[in-house]
Amino acid sequence: MLQIKELTASVGDKEILKGINLNVNPGEIHAIMGPNGSGKSTLSNVLAGRENVTVTGGSLLWHDKNLLDMEIEERAREGIFLAFQYPVEIPGVGNVYLLKAALNAQRQHRGLPELDAMDFLALVKEKMKLMEMNESMLYRAVNEGFSGGEKKRNEILQMAVLEPELAILDETDSGLDIDALKIVSNGVNSLRSPTRSMILVTHYQRLLDYIKPDFVHVLAGGRIVRSGGPELAHELERDGYAWIAESGAYGVGL
């Protein structure tokens, strides 16, 4: 359902993605690993339509629709969700308010009636239980004063409420303590379904112990330099990325 072909993209005049190819089918989980600065967040941003990244070539198809023609919010409403590596704070805007507005905007797009305050609250509270989050967080401003781990949990809460078809989780595991990692992973696993796909950007095998990926890709220097099954992650954990430089692939990228 997601087809990325020969995708190139730059920020300013710096080319960052240098020809990405990737297919994601319904129900699949793809892990993307790779050194710092290799373009993982940039790829996630391109999928979500961030305007400061310019796509310079290649194609992006989503259910046979050209993603590149779609606005950020359209992509979101069509089921693409991005959990941010660095979630932003929005002072004065209640967490619950943002969530409700977002959910209703998406429902409206799908021709569903808006949820009223009562039904919405019931839904959110149920999802919060799943994430083992304190209800008081609902009434605080979005991410304001949240700890790093709380912010990440909040992202997954949003995902649980919005129920996207494709979830891109950009280093959601970074900054989580051991218990939180379990809770978040449980949350993510409970959302697994034959129709929902995920792209997990991560640096650590740890997350993949909890959320079993179908494929693991290594992104380096703006290209996917290796793909494999879950065993590839173990290999990376053991050997690091030095091999990329040796093989020359990394060097080309930078």
Place this chain on the structure above:
Amino acid sequence: MNASHDTLDDLISQEYQHGFETAIEADAIPPGLSEETVRLISARKNEPEFLLQWRLEAYRRWLKMTPPSWASVHHPPIDYQDIVYYSAPKSQKDGPKSLDEVDPELLKTYEKLGIPLHERAILAGVAVDAVFDSVSVATTFKEKLAEVGIIFCSFSEAVQHHPEWIKQYLGTVVPVQDNFYAALNSAVFSDGSFVYIPPGVRCPMELSTYFRINAKNTGQFERTLIIADKGASVSYLEGCTAPMRDENQLHAAVVELVALEDANIKYSTVQNWYPGDKEGRGGIYNFVTKRGDCRGARAKISWTQVETGSAITWKYPSVILRGDDSVGEFYSVALTNHRQQADTGTKMIHIGKNTRSTIVSKGISAGFGHQAYRGLVRIARSARGARNHTQCDSLLLGDRCQAHTYPYIEVKNNSSTVEHEASTSRIGEDQLFFCRQRGLSAEDAVSMIVNGFCKEVFKELPMEFAVEAQKLLGVSLEGSVG
């Protein structure tokens, strides 16, 4: 970056929604200002001699004054001989009557503005004084308020029926020579509202005045006086709109608040005068002097303003904290878009012991908007144990607008504390991206972020006004993001 630039740009340009004109015959005096004009206005209003003399004194002082030049606003010089100083709908010549007699055209005008004047149609719990150009055309719930001894009427009516209050209080908070525009107002003011709350009475409903400038080339010079006697309390709202015109129109109002011992006055404004078009043609010059005087111990005066309209705003609602333990507050949201300019802020003058003041100012600048916060906190030697907290935040949308902060702090004793916090931020591309990624449209995202930024001020507004203010911000910002 460019793409989000444009999105923001598209967002900040929506038409002014109250720009219609009411076709109604007006009784106006010819343009121009002289001692004769002052006498004419006073005569039209059948004023007692003392008031005429007061006006003339103000006029003579005004002649010797010059417009303030310290504010960071720019406009061509105003030709004071080109302004009409008095214009009233003909049908209202004899002053406000009972609602049944109000010209239906006027009722329709206010209805269109969302201010129905028929009492049965009114939002429960809000009494309205409607001022159209130079006169008050209707005041609602007057009788009901009179039952508890509250006087709520047009200023002209107060002059006729309660001259003793006027004589005792007029010009005691804002003296005629206070500044150029206040002197002008004192000479030619036409109408406005008058409120008196007797000792110990808590006003049972919100009082409000709705100002409308309609006639062309007309200046509006209203005068409002609110007196809260010992232990009294009142919440007062002010709203304003004007038709869209290519010429600038002058609005120079004076508002005086007097709070005696233990009295409490809350004054809220939603100012939405016509701001001019995108290129900066037309719009109201809003040069206003508002001041409150906490005359007794433990008195409290609180100003809340949401300033989204006007081509130029020059306004510093202030509090003189004379009584011991008295409290002054200023909560402000000011928005400048396109070519709008605003130089606004407050003055907190601490005289009494243990007086406290709070200032929260939120400035939003978009388009080519130009904005300055100017705040004075003065703590006199006598104000032992005084405290002030100022928080002053600016939000910029785009990179062609400006925001400046000018805090003036004078402390004359060493037992007082003054805190000042200031911040400037740009509406983050990352915040916008985040909200849109969750499915919100760019418009909704911006208005959500801006409303969040203003939250501390909005929560000070009475309920219906808060909703109105949020909508207004959304509208004023549309097409702005850039």
